[in-house]
Amino acid sequence: MKRLLLVSTLGLLGWTRVASAQTVRGVDEFGAYGPSTTRDGSPQSAAVEIRFGAYNPRVDNSVPNGTPYADTFGNKTRFMVGLEGDWQALRIPHLGTLGPGLGWGYTRASGLARLTSDPDQISDETTSLTIMPIYLVAVLRADVFPREFGIPIVPYAKLGMGTALWSSSDGGETAHAGDVKGTGLSFGPQYALGGMFLLDILDRQTARDADVSLGINHSYVFGEWYGSELDAFGSNKRMNVGANTWVVGLAIEF
Amino acid sequence: MFNLRRVFALWAVVAWFLGSGGLAQAQTAGGITVTVPNTGVQRDHQDYAGKVLVTQINLKDCINEDFFTFTVNMSTGLGLSNYSLEVWAGTGCDTLSNRNPLTATCWRVGGPQTPTLIVSGLKVPVRTLLSGRTGGNSVGTGGSGGTGGTDSTGGTGGTDSSGGMDTTNAGSGGTSGSASDSTIPSACQPTGSITAAQTLALYFMLLDTSGAVGGQAQYKVTFKLNAPPPPSNIQTGVGEGIAPISWDAPSGTTDQATIDGYQLYCDPAPGIEGVNESGIEWDPNILPAACPDSDILKAGARPDDKYKCGTASKTSTRANATNLINNVPYWVSVATTDTYRNIGTVAEPACAKPQPVTGFFEAYRAAGGEGGGGYCSFSRHARPVMLFTVLGIGLSLVLRRRRAT
Numbered sequence: 001m002k003r004l005l006l007v008s009t010l011g012l013l014g015w016t017r018v019a020s021a022q023t024v025r026g027v028d029e030f031g032a033y034g035p036s037t038t039r040d041g042s043p044q045s046a047a048v049e050i051r052f053g054a055y056n057p058r059v060d061n062s063v064p065n066g067t068p069y070a071d072t073f074g075n076k077t078r079f080m081v082g083l084e085g086d087w088q089a090l091r092i093p094h095l096g097t098l099g100p101g102l103g104w105g106y107t108r109a110s111g112l113a114r115l116t117s118d119p120d121q122i123s124d125e126t127t128s129l130t131i132m133p134i135y136l137v138a139v140l141r142a143d144v145f146p147r148e149f150g151i152p153i154v155p156y157a158k159l160g161m162g163t164a165l166w167s168s169s170d171g172g173e174t175a176h177a178g179d180v181k182g183t184g185l186s187f188g189p190q191y192a193l194g195g196m197f198l199l200d201i202l203d204r205q206t207a208r209d210a211d212v213s214l215g216i217n218h219s220y221v222f223g224e225w226y227g228s229e230l231d232a233f234g235s236n237k238r239m240n241v242g243a244n245t246w247v248v249g250l251a252i253e254f
Numbered sequence: 255m256f257n258l259r260r261v262f263a264l265w266a267v268v269a270w271f272l273g274s275g276g277l278a279q280a281q282t283a284g285g286i287t288v289t290v291p292n293t294g295v296q297r298d299h300q301d302y303a304g305k306v307l308v309t310q311i312n313l314k315d316c317i318n319e320d321f322f323t324f325t326v327n328m329s330t331g332l333g334l335s336n337y338s339l340e341v342w343a344g345t346g347c348d349t350l351s352n353r354n355p356l357t358a359t360c361w362r363v364g365g366p367q368t369p370t371l372i373v374s375g376l377k378v379p380v381r382t383l384l385s386g387r388t389g390g391n392s393v394g395t396g397g398s399g400g401t402g403g404t405d406s407t408g409g410t411g412g413t414d415s416s417g418g419m420d421t422t423n424a425g426s427g428g429t430s431g432s433a434s435d436s437t438i439p440s441a442c443q444p445t446g447s448i449t450a451a452q453t454l455a456l457y458f459m460l461l462d463t464s465g466a467v468g469g470q471a472q473y474k475v476t477f478k479l480n481a482p483p484p485p486s487n488i489q490t491g492v493g494e495g496i497a498p499i500s501w502d503a504p505s506g507t508t509d510q511a512t513i514d515g516y517q518l519y520c521d522p523a524p525g526i527e528g529v530n531e532s533g534i535e536w537d538p539n540i541l542p543a544a545c546p547d548s549d550i551l552k553a554g555a556r557p558d559d560k561y562k563c564g565t566a567s568k569t570s571t572r573a574n575a576t577n578l579i580n581n582v583p584y585w586v587s588v589a590t591t592d593t594y595r596n597i598g599t600v601a602e603p604a605c606a607k608p609q610p611v612t613g614f615f616e617a618y619r620a621a622g623g624e625g626g627g628g629y630c631s632f633s634r635h636a637r638p639v640m641l642f643t644v645l646g647i648g649l650s651l652v653l654r655r656r657r658a659t
Contacts, residue, residue, distance in 0.1 A: 061617065062625070068617035113611035115492065117541075124491025124498040125574075127613035165629060170613035171496045171574050177626070182615035184625045239618065239625030 026122060044218075044253050047086040047101075047141070053226070053247030055080035055107045057131060062231055062240035066144040073109040080131075080247075081105035086139045088253070096142040101158060105133045113170060125171045131227065131241045135162035135190045146218075150180060152198035162190030162228045164241045171237065186238040192242035194224030220251040267354040286337075286469030288458055294325025294374070295473070297624075302595045311380055311477035312453075312594040316442035321379040324364075326458050328469070331371045337460035337468045339373060341363035343383055347457035350465045360457070361386030368461060378456070384477060385441040387454065388465045420570060444479040449512055451478040451594065481598030482506070482513050482590045484553075490586055490606035494613075495607035497575040499564075501588050514593045516573065518564035519600055522579035527622035528560070536582050545583040545605035553602040557590075565591075576610045 003118035010108040010227045033140030047138040059069035083103030089099035110128035115121045168175040199219045200207035220226030223246065230242035273323060297303060298321050301314040311320075324341075329332060344360030346352045352359045363386075364378045434435070445452070453476050462467035485501035492498075499518060522532035529536070536542060550557055566573035575586050587603035615626065 053293075058625075060576060062620060064621060064622040066617075066621035068621045068623070072614040072617055101284075111614070113494070113613040114617075116494075116610040116612050120613065122605040123493055123609075125493035125611050125613070126498075127611075127615075129614055168613065168615035168618075168626075170615070171493050172578075173576075175613050175614045175615035177619035180626045181628050182613075182617065182626055183628055185629045186625065233629060237624045239623055 008173065028203050041208070041217050042215050042254075044097075045088050046252045047088060047111075047139075047250050047251055049082075049084040049086075049101075049103075049222070049251040051080075051084060051198075051249040053080055053249075054078070054245045054247065055105075055131070055243050057129075057130075057241040058231075058244050059106075059111075059239055059241060060104070062236060062238070064236075072113075073111045073129070078107055078109045080105045080245075082106065082133070082247075086141075088139075088141070091094075094148065095144050096140060096154070098138065098140050098155075100136050101139040101160075101172050102112040103133075103135045103137070104113050105131075107131050107133075114240070127168070127169050127170045127175065129166060129241075131166045132231070133162055133164040135228070136160050137162075137190055139195070146198050152201045154195065154196040154198065155196055156222075158190070158191075158192040158194075161187065162230055162242065163187040163231050164228075166239060166241050169170075184239055184250075185233060186241050188229040188231050188233055188240075188242060190228040190242075192224050192226040192247075194222055194226075195249075196222040196235075198219035199211070214254075216254050217250050218253045220253075222251050223248050267312060267624070277655075279539045280336040282539045285330075286460055287331065288460060288471040289329075289471040290324055290458055290473045291327065291472045297321075297324040298323065298414055298583060299621075306481065306595060307476075308477045310385070310594055311479075312596045313438070313442060313481075315380050315657065316597070317478065319381060321377050322475075323471035324373075324376040324378065324382075324458070324473070325566045326369075326373040326376055326471070327458075328369060330370050333468070334369045334371075334460070337369055337462055338366035339376070340461050341378055342369075342457045342459065343386060343454055343455075345455070347455070348459060348467050350468055351551045353465065363456065366587070377444065381439070383454065383475070383483040384479075387445060387452075391546050392402075395407075398414075399608075411523065421551060424426045439652065442479060449478075449480045449482050449592070451476045461566055478512075478592065478594040478596060481592045481596040482510070484590060484598055485516065486601060487585055488601050488604045490608075492611070493574065493581060493608055495576070495578055495585050495608055496612045497577075497578055497584060498605070499575055499586055499588065499606070500572040501601065504590065505570055512592045513590050514595075515568050515591045516566040516570065516591045517562060517591050517597050518566070518575045519557045519587050519589065520575050520606075521548045521549055521561055521564035521603075522562045522582065524563045524575075526579055529579050529582050534582065536579075538581055541581055541609055542583040542607055545585050545607075548585045548603065549583040551587050551603045554599045556597070556599055558609055575606065578606075580608045580610055583607055 025047040034159040056078060057069065060067040082103060083100055084103035087099045087232070088097035090096050108128060108130045110126055112122040113125045115123050120156050141154055141155060143154045143243075145153050145155075161190035164186050165182055167184065174226040197220055199221060209218070210219070226247050227244045228242035231237070231240035232238040295308055297308055298318055299318060300306070301310070301312055301318070308314075326339065341364030342353060342360045343363045344352065344358075347360035351357050353362075363382045364376055366372055404579065445454055453474055456473045456475065457470055458473065462468055487502040489500045490497050491500075497520070501516075504513070520526040520528075520646075522534055532650040534546065550561060561576060561607065563575040564573050576644050577586070578584055584606045585603040587600040587607050589600045590598045592598075613621070619626070
């Protein structure tokens, strides 16, 4: 099985070629010049995503007793905003692009601390958990469907490593439990499966103009199922602030 | 659209503006030009020095007897012996009648001094500067009384037109305006209920024996002695070592325009020292029933700085009083602060009783969670198989890419 995986991986790599060729193109007051663009438009080497989605960290999975996250913040859905930038380093003919992607997100949950003398009562002191996930993933975008079949859907997959800086505060100050400071770093694998809808088909002329004037090849809306196991690969020494969740957003390729 | 003529005109305006910013207004009258360079203006112990303009005066500057020190330059040394250098404050001070005791709108704040080509170290006390403004003190009328000020106990007498501070003829006090704060010297009493900053012109004049002006310069200062009124509806909550406080902002449009933030006060003062100093009786294990009466934190009071226990921005209506001791009863209140760093009087206080609470991180650790301890803490118990797998795949991609190029 391992050998099969290795052979498959090497085969895939051997099939690829460098994504963008060197071309001299541009736009001046008389219009676009240089080699004629293909149906792909200007050279394409990167993608950027603006991301928004639910985020309920799996903190309670990383403790042996109780559900401190749910007890403090409730079961209300929290949200995350984020950005991701991908370098489409390789183009795989008849499939799509492959390259590394770097992402960042931000989410915060806050609630009111409970009285120590009577845990059934809440105080007026705000307690919070702020999480900043950062990840490095390999991104495969199968844009063969719009390029070769005219279907405006691009499935994609991401796999890599994620980490998250987290901090907890009480009353506006960094929280402490005894001498232990309420900040930490968690890490683990990160993966995602999603699909992008090509917006260019809604207004092809505007899409072409954006390519000629701004170098934006394509724009998309996307939906993604996203998972991260930020528990240091099963260690209970880290707070698991990863999540299995959905993300939607806008993406452009340029 | 942008021809050269317009560009040059714009530059000329900019150059004129920048050039005029370096000097106080200089005027020639009688042949000698007097200038007060901005770089020659110093304050001895201005409140928030360096964070506010050197021309700004607030209540604390007056109470603490701050003073200006000016350097004054003359265009020539010829004929200076015919004059004395005097500094007057008020309106139209270069007109003799405005310095006349009977019709004065000005009062002398510095000099007379023998002028030289460069006069340095010319001192103008802030209290003297403020003493003659319309209000609790008279304007150069020899201390015959205020013209409608705030000092209900009577002014201390204005600076008369001949220059001396009149301490014998106390002003009779204003007939209008709000009651004054007896802890504030009369020269520093705010003018009525005015909360906006006011401008005061200083006239640096060469005067001969007949009072004629041989040269003069003006320098403008601004003063603001009233912070906006305190917020209302002070509410407190429970926190650990803190007291969450909320309030309603003052509603007046003028007040809101000059609010720069809020200052929180606590009695006893923050920290264990404050509790010990207060002499309050408390048990660290028993929640107190109520707050004992406070002589310090009462509505309308101006507590000492040692009772400060927190701040809030001007848009806030809640903040935490910090560095409090659990199970100690605290009176807490809020005052406004303004753009001149004045702190107003406090609102009706409320009673707060901090006590231990359990925040998220404490709950997490109590549930057996072992995370935390800082961003740089590492565990040796992690299983790095997946980590190395992912790193290996990444490395393969990079190497492959290198070979391709």
